[in-house]
Amino acid sequence: MSLDGVFAADDPAFIPYLAAGDPSYEASQRYVEALVEGGADVIELGLPFSEPIAEGTTIQNAVVRALESGMTPERYFEFVADLDVEVPIVCMTYYNLVFQYGGEHGPRPFVERAAEVGIDGFVVVDLPAEEADPLREACDEFGLDLVFIVAPTTTDDRLEAMRERVSGYVYVQARTGVTGAREDVSDQTAATLARIGDWDVPKAVGFGISDGDHAERIVSAGADGIIVGSALIDIIAEGTSAGSQTQSDGVAEGDSVAETAQRLTAKARELKDGAIRGLQDRPQPEQ
Amino acid sequence: MSTDDIDATDTSGTDDLDGTFGRYGGQYVPEVLMPAIDELEDAYRRYVLHNEDSFMDEFRRRLADFGGRPIPLQRADRLSDRYDTEVYLKREDLLHGGAHKLNNALGQVLLAKYMGKDRIIAETGAGQHGTATAMAAAHLDMPCEIYMGETDIARQRPNVFRMRINGAEVTPVTVGRGTLKEAISETMRDWATNVSDTHYVIGSVVGPHPFPRMVRDFQSVISEEAREQIKEKAGRLPDSVVACAGGGSNTMGTFHHFVDDEAVDLVAVEAGGSSLSVDEDRGVAPNSASLSTGNEGVLHGARTKLLQDGDGQIMESHSVSAGLDYSGVGPELAHLVDTGRVTPVNVDDDAALEAFHRLSQDEGIIPALETAHAFGYLEENPDAVGDLTVVNVSGRGDKDLETVIEETAKRDLDIAPDMSVFEQVGAGGMMDMGGDHAGGDGSGGDHAGGHE
Numbered sequence: 001m002s003l004d005g006v007f008a009a010d011d012p013a014f015i016p017y018l019a020a021g022d023p024s025y026e027a028s029q030r031y032v033e034a035l036v037e038g039g040a041d042v043i044e045l046g047l048p049f050s051e052p053i054a055e056g057t058t059i060q061n062a063v064v065r066a067l068e069s070g071m072t073p074e075r076y077f078e079f080v081a082d083l084d085v086e087v088p089i090v091c092m093t094y095y096n097l098v099f100q101y102g103g104e105h106g107p108r109p110f111v112e113r114a115a116e117v118g119i120d121g122f123v124v125v126d127l128p129a130e131e132a133d134p135l136r137e138a139c140d141e142f143g144l145d146l147v148f149i150v151a152p153t154t155t156d157d158r159l160e161a162m163r164e165r166v167s168g169y170v171y172v173q174a175r176t177g178v179t180g181a182r183e184d185v186s187d188q189t190a191a192t193l194a195r196i197g198d199w200d201v202p203k204a205v206g207f208g209i210s211d212g213d214h215a216e217r218i219v220s221a222g223a224d225g226i227i228v229g230s231a232l233i234d235i236i237a238e239g240t241s242a243g244s245q246t247q248s249d250g251v252a253e254g255d256s257v258a259e260t261a262q263r264l265t266a267k268a269r270e271l272k273d274g275a276i277r278g279l280q281d282r283p284q285p286e287q
Numbered sequence: 288m289s290t291d292d293i294d295a296t297d298t299s300g301t302d303d304l305d306g307t308f309g310r311y312g313g314q315y316v317p318e319v320l321m322p323a324i325d326e327l328e329d330a331y332r333r334y335v336l337h338n339e340d341s342f343m344d345e346f347r348r349r350l351a352d353f354g355g356r357p358i359p360l361q362r363a364d365r366l367s368d369r370y371d372t373e374v375y376l377k378r379e380d381l382l383h384g385g386a387h388k389l390n391n392a393l394g395q396v397l398l399a400k401y402m403g404k405d406r407i408i409a410e411t412g413a414g415q416h417g418t419a420t421a422m423a424a425a426h427l428d429m430p431c432e433i434y435m436g437e438t439d440i441a442r443q444r445p446n447v448f449r450m451r452i453n454g455a456e457v458t459p460v461t462v463g464r465g466t467l468k469e470a471i472s473e474t475m476r477d478w479a480t481n482v483s484d485t486h487y488v489i490g491s492v493v494g495p496h497p498f499p500r501m502v503r504d505f506q507s508v509i510s511e512e513a514r515e516q517i518k519e520k521a522g523r524l525p526d527s528v529v530a531c532a533g534g535g536s537n538t539m540g541t542f543h544h545f546v547d548d549e550a551v552d553l554v555a556v557e558a559g560g561s562s563l564s565v566d567e568d569r570g571v572a573p574n575s576a577s578l579s580t581g582n583e584g585v586l587h588g589a590r591t592k593l594l595q596d597g598d599g600q601i602m603e604s605h606s607v608s609a610g611l612d613y614s615g616v617g618p619e620l621a622h623l624v625d626t627g628r629v630t631p632v633n634v635d636d637d638a639a640l641e642a643f644h645r646l647s648q649d650e651g652i653i654p655a656l657e658t659a660h661a662f663g664y665l666e667e668n669p670d671a672v673g674d675l676t677v678v679n680v681s682g683r684g685d686k687d688l689e690t691v692i693e694e695t696a697k698r699d700l701d702i703a704p705d706m707s708v709f710e711q712v713g714a715g716g717m718m719d720m721g722g723d724h725a726g727g728d729g730s731g732g733d734h735a736g737g738h739e
């Protein structure tokens with residue numbers, strides 16, 4: 001299915017984020033599948049970069065685990081090609097990896113290879129609209145989407161620059177700061193959604209969503225989808241430290257991966273169900 | 288894209304604020320920071336470039352009264368004899384705080400005040416920028432938090448004392464190797480969280496536009512003075528100007544007003560560390576020579592020359608000097624190297640340590656380990672600097688005494704002073720006493736102010 005197809009469906013989209021290769025290639029493959037079993041509609045699959053300046057501790061640690069397991073851009077592309085899931089994959093990363101790939105100091109070889117393995121689009125965290133034209137051009141050439149992040153601080157003229165270049169969906173950053181699961185969802189979200197209400201691309205909200213209630217509130221405020229990273233990665237981090245514990249106790253590693261996968265599927269269901277409730281909560285348009 | 292079609296010979300100096308230097312520079316930051324950067328660009332244009340509300344007058348006045356400018360240019364008599372060339376020292380070590388860093392820190396903290404910000408954050412490597420920022424923040428009555436890698440906290444202890452004594456919070460950064468690169472990343476995360484009321488005082492000519500230009504402008508007072516002073520003292524422009532380069536702020540500050548004087552060679556001395564080779568498997572470069580050995584990439588908001596592996600993952604750097612220990616370098620400096628205007632050279636840890644002792648013994652100036660690299664170059668290439676050279680003494684070495692004693696003992700250098708005096712008083716081993724003594728001296732020395 002394509003990104004357009006996902007957002008054309010009646011349900012709000014549930015978009016989990018994972019760092020590819022966290023904590024190992026095989027476990028990470030299993031976790032992506034587990035999330036799809038739990039109702040994921042799109043996967044934002046992180047390609048780990050050594051300097052993740054927009055991430056809080058949870059994702060920083062995931063990035064360290066993924067890099068230590070040997071994840072590289074080339075292996076990442078193999079990882080995507082190996083995935084046995086039907087949902088669209090959006091590559092989330094930092095610009096230097098896109099820029100270096102293929103050795104010609106520009107985004108084209110990276111995008112070409114991404115298209116080859118079936119990636120549908122990109123979110124590049126440190127690439128504001130002003131610097132994004134080369135990547136936008138390459139995405140157009142190979143038929144991929146380019147998602148931009150709208151922050152609560154984004155000014156009106158910057159919104160215009162993004163509107164001209166965005167495709168796939170808009171990533172609405174729910175609050176200022178770095179990534180990380182939160183107790184509360186931000187009330188800045190509704191205001192941001194209202195500002196871009198008339199854009200004809202879907203709006204997915206992320207940053208801090210950690211349970212079904214958050215998902216419900218965000219979707220009832222008008223979001224077309226929810227993006228969840230840290231709350232899922234917390235489960236992987238727990239599974240990983242528990243896994244190294246049980247392994248030293250003589251229990252097979254596979255058991256702890258299976259258990260973590262089950263927990264991820266359950267968490268995915270909770271979030272997806274919350275999002276669906278949010279849609280039902282919305283005031284019905286009068287007819 | 289805009290960065291590609293700029294005239295490569297347009298180095299600087301125009302009012303064109305597109306934020307690039309040839310192919311380098313730009314603004315590669317998360318969207319949440321873009322409005323803050325736009326706001327900063329606007330403030331930079333108004334207050335710094337157009338002196339709105341007499342900002343620059345106040346800045347200059349405070350640099351004089353609080354900072355101690357103008358800073359002398361001094362003939363180095365014994366080095367001049369030793370190298371058979373006229374060697375002049377720009378004594379930025381005499382600036383309040385003991386390094387050139389205050390020129391920038393004072394400028395930015397004052398600018399933050401004009402912008403109505405009420406909190407200051409900064410990263411620091413050697414602790415000199417953190418110290419300068421803490422001083423400026425105390426001076427201008429602003430709360431201040433400094434991020435510093437744990438490795439650097441251990442090797443630059445005196446400056447940690449100084450920052451705390453000036454009232455700044457010091458927050459250790461424990462990820463990665465715990466040096467300058469990680470400290471910058473962590474400060475950017477704080478900024479992304481507290482962006483509306485906080486100003487990030489970046490410590491060098493790095494980061495997204497307008498930082499590289501703005502920091503250069505604040506630091507360019509070094510070359511503005513030095514150019515006049517050398518004409519007055521030596522009757523002409525120098526054949527060369529030499530400065531050490533970490534991020535490149537003392538370098539750009541020392542070079543800026545000489546860039547158009549094409550007969551003046553500009554030499555940027557990077558840290559050669561323990562070796563110029565690279566360990567790709569471990570992702571480590573045992574040096575900080577991004578100008579000499581790095582290649583183009585994007586880090587901390589700018590396109591510039593970087594130490595990175597073939598995939599674009601940033602490599603850990605190394606230098607005995609914390610202030611040079613960084614995987615990137617300012618975009619303008621990278622550009623001036625590409626155009627051939629600036630010559631990048633490097634000096635390794637051993638040569639820097641020797642130079643540290645030589646300047647201390649021959650000239651009575653204890654330099655920062657960063658600065659010592661510039662003098663290591665002079666020792667290794669006395670014929671390359673012409674008949675008249677200006678070397679920037681970017682900082683004083685009080686903060687480094689502990690590290691220097693330790694690193695010197697490891698190497699068995701002939702030039703090293705004998706520290707057995709501590710054994711004579713029976714107060715334990717030289718290493719212990721060396722360490723304690725250095726720590727106390729560095730923090731205590733600061734009470735007397737920058738000038739001694």
Ligand SMILES: Cc1ncc(COP(=O)(O)O)c(C=O)c1O
Pocket residue numbers: 386387412413414415416490491492531532533534535536537538609610611655657658681682683
């Ligand atoms: C005394 C001194 N010189 C040089 C440097 C290197 O920085 P830059 O290259 O920005 O001048 C530092 C950095 O901490 C320093 O403390």
